[in-house]
Amino acid sequence: MEYFAGLDVSMEETHICILDREGVLIREGKASSTPKAITAFLAAGPTCSKVVFETGRMAPMLFHGLTELGVPIVCIESRQAYQALKSLAGHKTDRNDARGLAHLARTGFYKPTHVKSLSAHAIRALIAARKKLVGQRVTIDNQIRGLVVVFGVRLPRALSPSFKDAALKISDGVPGLHAALRGLFAAREAILTAVAAIDGDIRVVTRRSEVCARLMTVPGVGPITALAFVAAIDDPTRFKRSRDVGPYLGLVPKRHQSGEVDYTG
Template identity: 85%
Template sequence: MEYYAGLDVSMEETHICVLDREGALVREGKTRSSPAMIATFLADGPPCEQVIFETGRMAPMLYHGLVEQGVPVQCVESRQAYQALKSLAGHKTDRNDARGLAHLARTGFYKLTHVKSLSAHAIRSLIAARKKLVGQRVTIDNQIRGLVVVFGVRLPRALSPAFKDAALKISDGVPGLHAALCGLFAAREAILTAVAAIDADMKRMARASRVCARLMTVPGVGPITALAFAAAIDEPSRFRRSRDVGAYLGLVPRRYQSGEIDYSGSIPKRGDIRVRTLLYEAANVMLTRCAGTLKLKTWALAIGARSTMRKARVALARRLAIVMHAMMRDGTEFQIA
């Protein structure tokens, strides 16, 4: 007899349901959300052919931990599972969700999703932290501009040395304003120091990686873009074709077809928003700052001449994703011509 299990995971507890091939309930319960406890619960029952759970914040830790425990676990797409679970139970409970996931495992009606390695998640965490710090720095800069504009002062570029000097100069003799600006500039300096440390770490990691070193040969691609793209792809072999990467990152046109209606719209913007943004910026750099004749640049400029430069940047970003995936998969270098 074959058995299948579904896991409904939360931060504290995981509800587990085990069904047989015919859908009869064999065992259910709940345990702590740790790989060892879940593996122990499953080991006390009949061996399962398949164990599935939905994507979420706990997915990387649980997936890799359960694989190490020898559990035949798979992670499924949460959006697809959500639509299926709505039709299987009238009430939304953790117990019913676990049973519904077990039914999905039994019937095979689920869409598998790749769980990135923990090293890839570590790089993504570094990039996310940098983005948050840069956003906080911009917020502080705007706050400083708002405080001094009341006194009729327009400050220069935020990253220039004159920015701080001009702001503190106007605050001399104004006790309340001076104290406020000193506090904001102290926080700003701490953020800039943290960003500089992260940038140094990312440059060191990019230089140490052969994959990132190859990706950085693409005009417009720097250490941040190379690391983010490599972490997002993780395993190049999981894509059957390089052009599938464009759809994975949400860079292909959205299509709607029903009966006589069939049209293509703007990109769906699904997938990793940070990687998509970095590729778009790399495409803009290639179009505006890279001198010389590049085949990709000429191709994108032709699109811009026929349509708009925005569409040209999106198309070039999609093509860059395809080229960079092929470089990761085949170990080839970027071809200028």
């Protein structure tokens, strides 16, 4: 007899449901949302041939942790699971969601999704942190421009050395404006220091990566672009054809079909 399990994951607890091939409930309950706790709960029941759960914030940690512990875990897209669970479950509860996911595992009515490696997520975190800091720096630059334009001053490019000097020069003798600019520039300098540190880390990572070095031979591709592409692809073998990469990244070619005309552009 085959057995199947569904996991409805939250930050603290995971609801678990185990069904047999006929859909009969064998065991259900809760466990802490850690690979060891979930594995211990599953080990106390019959051996499951498939364990299904949805994508989410906890998915990378649980997927790779459970895989290392020998659990036949499968991750499915949450939007696909949502449509299926609407028809399988009645009230929207964690218990019913776990049971619905177990039914999906039993019927095979799902499409597995790739879970990126933890190293790829670490690279994405580095790039996301840089993007956030650069956005905050731009926000501060715009705030500074807005404060001094009242006094009829149009500042030069934000990253030029004269940007700070021109702003502070106009604020001399204006106590309120001078204090405001001093505070903004202090925050700006701290952000620029943090961005420079992250840029150094990115350069170190790209130097260690043979793939990044190869990508940077393409004109216009620098360390950030190369690293972002590598983190997005993660495992190239999951694509059957190279042309599948474009649609995966959202670059779908336009198509016009009418009668004998079939144009893909």
